[in-house]
Amino acid sequence: MLEKLAKARNLSKANNAVKRLISERGESNAVSMADDVVSNYRKLSKDQHIPFFNFLFEKLNPDADAVMKAAQSYAAEASARNYVRLQRIVESPRQELFRRLNRASEGTAAVVEMRRDLLQVLEKKPELTAVDFDMRHLLSSWFNPGFLKMHRVDWKSPAEVLEKLIQHEAVHAIDGWDDLRRRLQPDRRCFAFFHPQLPNEPLIFVEVALLPEIPSVITPLVDKKAETVDQLNQFKVAAFYSISNCEPGLRGVSMGNFLIKRVAVQLKAEFPSLKTFVTLSPIPGFIDWLAAGATFGDAVSTDSFKPAIKLARDQALAILDLEAKSWSERLSAGWHPDQSSEKEKNALLCLVSIYLGLGSATRAGNPVAKFHLGNGAKLHQINWAGDLSRKGLRQSAGLMVNYLYDLANVEENHERFAKGEIVYSKAVGRLMQS
Numbered sequence: 001m002l003e004k005l006a007k008a009r010n011l012s013k014a015n016n017a018v019k020r021l022i023s024e025r026g027e028s029n030a031v032s033m034a035d036d037v038v039s040n041y042r043k044l045s046k047d048q049h050i051p052f053f054n055f056l057f058e059k060l061n062p063d064a065d066a067v068m069k070a071a072q073s074y075a076a077e078a079s080a081r082n083y084v085r086l087q088r089i090v091e092s093p094r095q096e097l098f099r100r101l102n103r104a105s106e107g108t109a110a111v112v113e114m115r116r117d118l119l120q121v122l123e124k125k126p127e128l129t130a131v132d133f134d135m136r137h138l139l140s141s142w143f144n145p146g147f148l149k150m151h152r153v154d155w156k157s158p159a160e161v162l163e164k165l166i167q168h169e170a171v172h173a174i175d176g177w178d179d180l181r182r183r184l185q186p187d188r189r190c191f192a193f194f195h196p197q198l199p200n201e202p203l204i205f206v207e208v209a210l211l212p213e214i215p216s217v218i219t220p221l222v223d224k225k226a227e228t229v230d231q232l233n234q235f236k237v238a239a240f241y242s243i244s245n246c247e248p249g250l251r252g253v254s255m256g257n258f259l260i261k262r263v264a265v266q267l268k269a270e271f272p273s274l275k276t277f278v279t280l281s282p283i284p285g286f287i288d289w290l291a292a293g294a295t296f297g298d299a300v301s302t303d304s305f306k307p308a309i310k311l312a313r314d315q316a317l318a319i320l321d322l323e324a325k326s327w328s329e330r331l332s333a334g335w336h337p338d339q340s341s342e343k344e345k346n347a348l349l350c351l352v353s354i355y356l357g358l359g360s361a362t363r364a365g366n367p368v369a370k371f372h373l374g375n376g377a378k379l380h381q382i383n384w385a386g387d388l389s390r391k392g393l394r395q396s397a398g399l400m401v402n403y404l405y406d407l408a409n410v411e412e413n414h415e416r417f418a419k420g421e422i423v424y425s426k427a428v429g430r431l432m433q434s
Contacts, residue, residue, distance in 0.1 A: 011048050014040040015055050022060065022097050034104035041114065049117045053128050060093040061130070094134040108142065108197040111135065116249035136252055143195060143203070143250060145258035150266075153190040153205065155181060160200050164246055165190065168202075171242040171282065172222045179224040183207060187229040189238075191263045193255055204255045206263055207242040210235040210271070214402055215280050216383040218392075238267050240279045240405075257375040264405055277405040278380060281368050282387060283396035286352055287327050289364075290320070294351060299362035305354075308433040313354055316347035328394075337385040337398045345384060346434050348397050353382055353431035356401060357424045361417060369401075373417045376410025377403035379424035382431060 017040045021033040044052060070089045074082040101107050115135045122128055153161060166174045174180050184190060192205035209221045212234050220226055221241050229235075240263075243256050264277045294317060295302060302310060337345070356379055360369035373379065379401070386392070386400025404425075406413075413423045 007045055007048060010040065010043045010045075011051060014044055014052055018056070018097060019059075021100050022093055024100075030100055031103050031105075034101050034107055037101060038104045038106060038110040041110070046117075050121050050125055050128075053118055053121070053125070053131050056094055056097070056131050057128055060097060062090055062092055092130070092134050094131060095138060098135060098138050102138075102142070108195065109201075111139065112247060112249035114249075115139065116247070119248060119251060139250060140253050143253050143255065145193070145255060145262075148193040148195055148203070148255065148258075150191055150193055150259065150262050153184070153192050153202065155184050158200055161192075161202055164202055165205060168205075168244050168246040169242065170244040172218065175224065179222075182224040182226065182228075183222070185228045185230075186232070187211075187235070189263075189267065191259065191266075193259055202246050203250060204243065204245050204247075204259055206240055206256070206259055208263065208267065209239045209241055210267075210274075211237045211239055213237055214276060214278050214381070215239050215241075216381070216386055216400070216402070218280055218387050218400060221280065232271060233273055235271050235273055237276045237278065238264065238271075238274050240277070241281075256371065260375060260405070261407075261410065264407060268407070277407065279372060279377070279401075279403045279405075280383075280386070281372065281401050281403060282392065283352060283356070283366060283399055283401055284368060285366055286355055286396040286399065287394065289355055289359075290317075290351060291322055291327060294355070296359045296362045296364055299364065300359060305358070306433075309354065309358075312350050312433050316350045319343050319347040320351075327397075331393060335393075337388070337393075348399065349382055349384065349431050350434050352396070352399050352401075353424075353428050356382075357422055357428050357432060360422050361420045369403075372403040373422060374414065375405075376412075376414035376417075377405050378409070378413060379422060379428050380404035381425065381427060 014037070017033070017037040021030070021037050024030055024033055041052070066089045067086075070082070070086040074086045098111050101111055104110060115132065118128060118132055118135065122132060151157075153165065155162075162180060166176070166180055174183065182188070187210045189208040189210065190205055191208070192202035194201065195203060209215065210229075210232075214237050215221060218241065221239065240260060243260070245251070245256070267277075268274055294313065302313065305313065340348075356366060356369050359365050360373055360379075369379070381402040381404075383400045383402065385398050387396070388398050392398050392400070416423055
């Protein structure tokens with residue numbers, strides 16, 4: 001009973017602290033009031049996050065009548081005065097709350113923390129999307145890449161930064177300090193974005209391998225026992241093999257596309273011998289797409305495919321025949337790319353090229369492909385047996401893909417992708433009809 005009363009008091013204190021901060025007209029007490037909100041919020045238990053965010057949703061909305069009147073005035077006369085008035089009235093008081101929270105000693109971190117907590121309950125409480133919208137709107141400005149600092153992370157970086165790399169690596173897990181040390185050797189690079197208010201918190205980082213040729217297999221790139229190449233003039237290719245977000249509270253805030261482009265420019269300046277910038281990327285969701293019928297729904301009808309592609313797709317699906325034996329059953333029976341028949345190999349290569357080359361711009365498109373193609377890369381090469389890990393076999397039959405970043409064409413490719421056009425190589429185009 002006492003614990004319940006204490007929790008109720010904490011929630012009441014947090015809500016009242018919000019009221020005081022949002023009602024404060026001057027700035028003399030703003031910092032201490034913002035600190036008070038942060039302090040009280042952090043005392044809330046996990047199950048109190050929903051009632052706290054409900055309070056923000058219910059009590060800090062724009063005045064609907066005032067918005068209507070301002071909108072009608074602007075519609076009647078689109079003057080600068082009416083425009084400014086409309087903008088002021090339509091903005092949610094929550095945005096002003098978060099701006100004032102940012103004045104606290106740990107304000108930026110606190111707002112990111114709040115959004116991290118909000119995202120965990122959003123599925124249960126979709127009406128809180130309004131609160132999330134306001135948070136993301138401000139965070140997108142605060143974490144604009146123009147304000148971020150890109151730094152190379154190496155073995156001399158602070159231990160807390162290195163620990164976060166191990167903790168947040170999302171593509172190819174880092175197996176302890178020896179593995180991390182190998183990934184930071186002279187033929188490897190790691191770069192991260194940092195925010196001035198969070199100096200030892202990498203927000204997003206990318207790992208790069210410097211190589212003599214385009215890689216098709218991931219194992220040599222992440223093998224902690226791999227021999228280090230220190231003859232810098234041998235490097236012709238920079239391969240981005242992993243990009244990981246460190247802060248869930250910044251989900252939906254675009255940073256990774258800017259990071260890759262900055263890294264490419266910096267590496268080109270450091271190593272003039274580099275001619276090619278590519279990724280070696282996984283293909284999550286490919287097997288799930290096959291199991292669901294290998295269609296793109298209403299976005300792209302298979303009837304719209306060129307006859308040769310439609311025929312190749314239908315023949316490939318018939319060869320795989322996943323209805324007769326599911327992919328998980330095949331893996332349980334010991335399926336492996338090295339033991340695959342030539343027909344099965346060609347069928348998988350055909351289908352994955354269609355999946356990436358024709359469907360990536362749709363809502364159901366592959367998320368990794370969307371990221372790189374939307375960033376201006378080109379779908380360059382599909383690699384058989386690129387990732388033989390359990391995860392790789394399960395999600396993509398071991399297939400991997402190279403996306404090519406031609407720095408001279410990334411803007412044009414980005415524009416084409418934004419219009420629904422996917423830029424791919426002739427080799428990928430041939431696979432679609434094989």
